[in-house]
Amino acid sequence: MTIKKIGVLGAGAMGGGIAHLAAQKGFEVVLCDVDMKFVEAGVAKMTKLMDKSITKGKITAEDKEAILARITKTTNLEDFAEVDFFIEAIIEDLDIKKTALAKVDKILRPEVIMGSNTSSMSITALAASTSRPDKFLGTHFFNPAQVMRLCELIRGAMTSDETMQRAADLASALGKTSVEVKKDTPGFIVNRCMMPQFLEAIRLVDEGVATPQDIDTAVKMGLNYPMGPFELMDLTGIDIAAFVTDYFYAETGRELWKAPHALKSMIRAGRLGDKTGAGWYTDRVKK
Numbered sequence: 001m002t003i004k005k006i007g008v009l010g011a012g013a014m015g016g017g018i019a020h021l022a023a024q025k026g027f028e029v030v031l032c033d034v035d036m037k038f039v040e041a042g043v044a045k046m047t048k049l050m051d052k053s054i055t056k057g058k059i060t061a062e063d064k065e066a067i068l069a070r071i072t073k074t075t076n077l078e079d080f081a082e083v084d085f086f087i088e089a090i091i092e093d094l095d096i097k098k099t100a101l102a103k104v105d106k107i108l109r110p111e112v113i114m115g116s117n118t119s120s121m122s123i124t125a126l127a128a129s130t131s132r133p134d135k136f137l138g139t140h141f142f143n144p145a146q147v148m149r150l151c152e153l154i155r156g157a158m159t160s161d162e163t164m165q166r167a168a169d170l171a172s173a174l175g176k177t178s179v180e181v182k183k184d185t186p187g188f189i190v191n192r193c194m195m196p197q198f199l200e201a202i203r204l205v206d207e208g209v210a211t212p213q214d215i216d217t218a219v220k221m222g223l224n225y226p227m228g229p230f231e232l233m234d235l236t237g238i239d240i241a242a243f244v245t246d247y248f249y250a251e252t253g254r255e256l257w258k259a260p261h262a263l264k265s266m267i268r269a270g271r272l273g274d275k276t277g278a279g280w281y282t283d284r285v286k287k
């Protein structure tokens with residue numbers, strides 16, 4: 001089956017980005033959320049981004065109209081009946097995801113592959129809520145999906161080789177480099193590599209070795225990273241970092257993943273990063 005139409009459930013930061021990317025690449029898209037206002041907000045965000053691209057001469061007004069025309073906006077799951085590939089990008093809650101996936105599974109044609117954009121949950125557990133665990137995998141895009149080059153493809157316990165190959169082909173058609181995560185492990189590859197760096201950086205602060213600012217400077221200048229760990233945590237959310245490390249600890253019991261004191265203090269103080277106006281830094285968000 002040739003993939004022409006992609007279904008995306010959840011029109012937030014990731015679902016909206018994936019829908020935009022797919023429509024840019026010439027796919028028809030069905031974008032669904034619980035309320036039309038969320039779908040409209042997702043489309044408004046892509047429209048704003050495309051208006052900027054027009055100003056910069058990267059795309060034309062006709063390109064923008066063609067991209068938007070490829071997106072069907074809906075709150076009705078039945079509209080997924082004709083899609084050739086499905087991606088779930090809703091809230092990071094296992095029960096809510098499982099309930100939604102079970103409903104969508106009944107609507108999709110039997111041969112259609114289902115991907116989840118979860119950043120942490122077990123692909124095997126999500127797949128078990130459907131009748132097609134062999135045709136279910138993790139399709140982990142990064143934020144913003146239109147820009148970031150990677151897509152992690154995660155095997156659940158039952159995912160078939162054919163499903164992995166077809167998902168890799170789709171990722172490539174979407175302009176992404178994909179990597180195969182052979183086992184359904186917490187954090188997959190990227191978050192598993194990134195979290196120890198966050199935690200070690202926080203421990204350096206706890207030990208009084210250096211300030212967040214100096215650690216960021218050291219990492220950027222010494223390792224040639226585009227951002228330091230504290231800047232990146234402020235951008236992506238300190239609560240997310242805490243959630244992820246608590247989840248890793250609960251799943252593995254390894255001391256390595258125990259949240260350091262300074263991380264807990266930030267959460268208790270309600271300093272969650274840019275979204276709350278302050279995090280490790282107080283001057284990143286423009287008033």
Ligand SMILES: NC(=O)c1ccc[n+]([C@@H]2O[C@H](COP(=O)([O-])OP(=O)(O)OC[C@H]3O[C@@H](n4cnc5c(N)ncnc54)[C@H](O)[C@@H]3O)[C@@H](O)[C@H]2O)c1
Pocket residue numbers: 009010011012013014015032033034035038089090091092096100117118119120140141142143236
């Ligand atoms: N934000 C990131 O940086 C990032 C990066 C990679 C992966 N992820 C993962 O992607 C997924 C989506 O994250 P996000 O940041 O886009 O979240 P978000 O909060 O921006 O958007 C989630 C959307 O899902 C909708 N939704 C919730 N329940 C629904 C349901 N039952 N049916 C239909 N729509 C529903 C919400 O209304 C909302 O519009 C999560 O699993 C998250 O862990 C996020």
